[in-house]
Amino acid sequence: MKRLARPLSFVFAAAFLVATLVNASLVGSSRQALARAVTRGSGVGSAGRWLVVAIIPEAGDSFFEGLVAGIAQGAPEADLAVLFHRYPESEPDEALRWFETALAARVDGVIMYSSGDDPVAELARRARHEGVAYVPVGRDPPAGTVAGFIGSGSLRQGREAGRIIGEGLGSLARVGVILPTGGDGAPGIEPLLRGLREGLAPWAGAGIVATARSGAGVLAGEQAASELVRANPGINALVCGSSVDTVGAAQVVVDLALVGRVLIVGTDETAEIRRYVERGVVSASIVRDSTWIGREAVRSFVALAEGKEPGRNLEAGYYILSAAAGGSP
Amino acid sequence: MIPRTLRSKIFAGTAVILVIMSSATFYTGLASAELARSVELLFRDNLALKEIRLDLALSEQALATYLATKSSDALKDYIARSSSLSARARPLNREIRPDEALLLQRLLGGLVERFLADAEAAVAAKRGRDVESYAARFESAGHDADLAREVLARVEGLFIADSLEAFTEFNARIPSVLLTNAAMVLAATALGLALLARYAFKLTEPLSRLAEAARAVGEGRYDHELPRLDTGDEIGTTATARDAMARSGRDDGARRLALDDRPH
Numbered sequence: 297m298k299r300l301a302r303p304l305s306f307v308f309a310a311a312f313l314v315a316t317l318v319n320a321s322l323v324g325s326s327r328q329a330l331a332r333a334v335t336r337g338s339g340v341g342s343a344g345r346w347l348v349v350a351i352i353p354e355a356g357d358s359f360f361e362g363l364v365a366g367i368a369q370g371a372p373e374a375d376l377a378v379l380f381h382r383y384p385e386s387e388p389d390e391a392l393r394w395f396e397t398a399l400a401a402r403v404d405g406v407i408m409y410s411s412g413d414d415p416v417a418e419l420a421r422r423a424r425h426e427g428v429a430y431v432p433v434g435r436d437p438p439a440g441t442v443a444g445f446i447g448s449g450s451l452r453q454g455r456e457a458g459r460i461i462g463e464g465l466g467s468l469a470r471v472g473v474i475l476p477t478g479g480d481g482a483p484g485i486e487p488l489l490r491g492l493r494e495g496l497a498p499w500a501g502a503g504i505v506a507t508a509r510s511g512a513g514v515l516a517g518e519q520a521a522s523e524l525v526r527a528n529p530g531i532n533a534l535v536c537g538s539s540v541d542t543v544g545a546a547q548v549v550v551d552l553a554l555v556g557r558v559l560i561v562g563t564d565e566t567a568e569i570r571r572y573v574e575r576g577v578v579s580a581s582i583v584r585d586s587t588w589i590g591r592e593a594v595r596s597f598v599a600l601a602e603g604k605e606p607g608r609n610l611e612a613g614y615y616i617l618s619a620a621a622g623g624s625p
Numbered sequence: 626m627i628p629r630t631l632r633s634k635i636f637a638g639t640a641v642i643l644v645i646m647s648s649a650t651f652y653t654g655l656a657s658a659e660l661a662r663s664v665e666l667l668f669r670d671n672l673a674l675k676e677i678r679l680d681l682a683l684s685e686q687a688l689a690t691y692l693a694t695k696s697s698d699a700l701k702d703y704i705a706r707s708s709s710l711s712a713r714a715r716p717l718n719r720e721i722r723p724d725e726a727l728l729l730q731r732l733l734g735g736l737v738e739r740f741l742a743d744a745e746a747a748v749a750a751k752r753g754r755d756v757e758s759y760a761a762r763f764e765s766a767g768h769d770a771d772l773a774r775e776v777l778a779r780v781e782g783l784f785i786a787d788s789l790e791a792f793t794e795f796n797a798r799i800p801s802v803l804l805t806n807a808a809m810v811l812a813a814t815a816l817g818l819a820l821l822a823r824y825a826f827k828l829t830e831p832l833s834r835l836a837e838a839a840r841a842v843g844e845g846r847y848d849h850e851l852p853r854l855d856t857g858d859e860i861g862t863t864a865t866a867r868d869a870m871a872r873s874g875r876d877d878g879a880r881r882l883a884l885d886d887r888p889h
Contacts (some may be wrong), residue, residue: 298830301823308816312645315809316652322802323656327663329794345722347728377721379728401735484791 319596344377346404348597351391354382354616355477356514358539358564359448359586360409367407369442374598376404386512387475388413398428405429405597410437416445429600436487437586437609444606446592448584450488450537453614458495460616461533461582462549464559467501469533470617472524474517474545476537476563477510488537505531510541511573517544525552532558538539539564542581546572565617573619580618588612631858638824642817649813653806660802663795667788673713674781677733678774680710681740685770686730688744692751692763701749707741714738726787729780736776742767831860838867848876 340613350367352360364380371378383390398406399422406423410416410432423430424490432438437445461469489507496502506528508520517540517546525531525548534549536542542562546569555577562569562581572578589612600606687703692697714737718730743766750759841849849871855861 297820300825301819301826304819305816305823308812310807310821311812312649312816315805315812316649319656319802319805319809321653322798322805323659324804326795326798327659327666329798330663330666330791342722344723347721347731349732371723377723377728379725379732393772393775396768397732397736397776400739400769400772401732401776402739403732404737 313496315566316426326571341422344375346374346376346597347379348376348405348594349381349394349398349403350593351381351383351394351398351408353385353391353539355385355512356540358566359435359584361472362564362586363409363590363593366592367585367594368590369433369587370591374594376594376597378407379403380587384512399423399426402426403428404601405431407431407433407593408598410434410438410445412436418556427593429597431600433589433593436592443608444596444600445609445613446589446596447609448586448589448614449611450486451494452611453582453584454488454491454493454535454565454617455495456491456614458492458497460495461535461559461562462496462499462502462507464579465499465502465533467499469496469499469502470528470530470584471496471502471504471533471535471604472521472528472531473504473507473535473616474520474524474541475509476541477512477516488535492535503571510538510544514540515544517541517612519544520547520548521545522552524550525558534560536560536562536625539566542578543568543572546577550577570617573617576619580616582614583617584614585612631860632730634828634858636823638796638820638828642820645813645817645820647654649810653810657803659672664792666794667795670784671781674777674784677710677737678695678719678777678795680713680753681737681770681773684710684740684744685767688747688763688766692747692759695751700748702733703744710737711741726780726783729776729783733773733776733780736769737774740766740773743769807850831856831864835860835864835867838864838871842867842871842874845874847878 302487348371350364352364352367353544364382367378367380377582381391381394385392387474387623392414395406395408406428408419408430410419411434414432416432416438418543420430420432431444431446436450437447461471471492471494475490486507492504496504507522508524510520517536517538520541521534521536521544522535534543534545539562542560542564543566545560547563549555549560560572560578562572562578563584565581565583566588569578569581573581579597592610592612596607596610683701684706687699687706691699691703714734717734717737718727719734720727721731722728743762746761747762747766750756750762838849841847856864
């Protein structure tokens, strides 16, 4: 014991020292972890020239995700910081409230998704009055819209869908249409429907037999497709206005064993849609370049912020995703 | 300074052990306080937002009271509340940086400023008896406050989410911190015990030898050899005395033998 006491003293002294140092280091790094995450300061990114609020629906739709990605891509080179506000598509009032907020807080600009029901002209007037640059984006220019709207052009999309169906089914085409939620006006003036009619026109006898408006939520497309097909057994083609509706319609066609008997022309591109196209459930999907819309919205904002007048309305390009084409821009 | 007395040696040994134990205890307390302060940091931003929310509501209420009563007390109350709101909103971020929380703070700052501007205008219009204007400005201020509350709710949610994320990371380290704390206390205790044993042996070993030597003298064995005890303390002094005693015993014995051997 006498002999052991001395070496043991050194061993325990070393252990005490090491444990203290490790403990101090752990306490320090714990504090740093908190400080890093909690305390924000001027070290975050580089300071931008403009602040823009982007008000875009959150609907699990690839169109909106592309829009957000495009804005985010364009922002750094335009020297602007973007504050995204995503809202449920079923609650457009929230979007209007955030428009008010952006105006009241005097931000530099607002990029806002607008459907046919939105009072775009009024919003543009109010934004101008507050000195805020306003860029409306969406599918189609709402009624009474101002110049400078950047959209995807549902009329062209409808024409393309009509051509694809006409080439596939000819004059036997009996088409059901699932219009996207939010709506761009009454079915009679819906650009997608008008384009589809124009696209089917060369095939006498081919026509639209029923339309349904999709609601909000991931299962809305499935529900709309199911109702359309059950209520109209003669339908042999479905045109869907969004990626969510395309996936829903494809699932209904598979569930009801209608693959090969009901041709689907969908919208946009997701991993699921690609799978359905490869399996032949979806004949083709018209992929709108919503990322381009986002980037173009940023460019449009910069022009407005620099004092230029709003330009002409712009439409994004598209490409067809099909088993044969694979995807041709 | 090297202790020279037994008492001071005992005191020094005990003091070293106590210092080790108390430094372990002190450090553990210090580390605990640091961790507690860290947790407080977690909710610092949320607490600041809570104050802004409260001041906004109180300013709005004071404004309504003043506009309804035009009393000087209500005006004083409004001025105090709105000044407090303005002061609390001042530290909010105003820079344009690519971070949601920072941008929301800028938005909130803008809304609070607008609320205060509308509220000031309402007060001025009330003083000027411009009924139409103060009613409109009061309504506008209420609208600004509603929008500010919505932004506040979003920033609060963001801060809570950030705090939770940070706390998760922090929390993951806590078991290691506690473990090293325990290891530290155990090591300190073991070190104390080892030192105690060392001191005990160092102090009692010469005493044992001395006791044995004293017993030998008691038994008349003056030739018992005591190793040198240069401890420099009372034990050393006692050992020297014992040696003198033994020598004296030996000399007395020799003298007695010499007397006995003398022819009578």
